[in-house]
Amino acid sequence: xTSKSYLTPIALLGTLALFATPAIADxxxxxxxVGTSWRxxxxxxxxxxxxxxxxxxxxxxxxxxNGGCNSFGGDLKLTPTSIDIHQIVSTMMxxxxxxxxxxxxxxxxxxxxxxIVDGDLVLSGPGASSLARLSPAE
Numbered sequence: 001x002t003s004k005s006y007l008t009p010i011a012l013l014g015t016l017a018l019f020a021t022p023a024i025a026d027x028x029x030x031x032x033x034v035g036t037s038w039r040x041x042x043x044x045x046x047x048x049x050x051x052x053x054x055x056x057x058x059x060x061x062x063x064x065x066n067g068g069c070n071s072f073g074g075d076l077k078l079t080p081t082s083i084d085i086h087q088i089v090s091t092m093m094x095x096x097x098x099x100x101x102x103x104x105x106x107x108x109x110x111x112x113x114x115x116i117v118d119g120d121l122v123l124s125g126p127g128a129s130s131l132a133r134l135s136p137a138e
Contacts, residue, residue, distance in 0.1 A: 030078045033058050033114075037065075038121050038134035043103055045130060052097035054104050056121075056134055063108070067101035069093055074108070083114045083123065107131035 040054035041047065048054065055065035063085055064073040072090035076083070085108045095101075111123035111131050123132040 030080050033078060033121070034060050036121075037137035039137045040104060040132060041120070041135050042133035043100065043107060043131075049097065049100060052100050054097075054101065055137060056108075067104050068097035069095035069101050072105065081113065083111055085109055085111060104132065 036058050038056040038058075040056070052068035053066065054068045057064045058076065058078075061076055062073060063076050064071070066072070067090060070091040070093055072088055074085050074088035076085055078084075088105050088109060090105070107123065107125075110125045112126065113124040113128065115122050115124070117133075119136060121134045122130055123134070125131045
């Protein structure tokens with residue numbers, strides 16, 4: 001065998017390793033959330049203020065959006081059964097919706113589970129309590 005025939009399987013394995021991302025390994029449900037955008041409609045069991053637009057955009061390994069006053073971003077670890085949003089950073093402008101925004105950021109960081117209920121994304125915390133409900137962004 002020539003050295004070329006040894007390189008082909010090794011090159012193939014290396015190429016496959018490049019495409020084996022955590023999102024793929026974690027399952028189809030998690031993959032369905034990647035690339036989606038949401039609008040906050042309920043926080044800690046109460047409807048949110050319609051005048052304050054809080055959003056969430058989910059990427060493969062991070063989140064972003066607007067809390068209502070400030071743009072934000074954070075790290076994301078997503079599996080078919082859990083969500084971990086951490087290290088949220090945001091701009092620091094003040095506005096009338098700041099208290100809702102701060103509660104929203106706290107809910108994002110406290111979330112450890114999620115589900116899709118009637119088309120909405122529901123983030124849950126310890127004990128499966130509902131922290132936030134988000135509808136698809138239009």
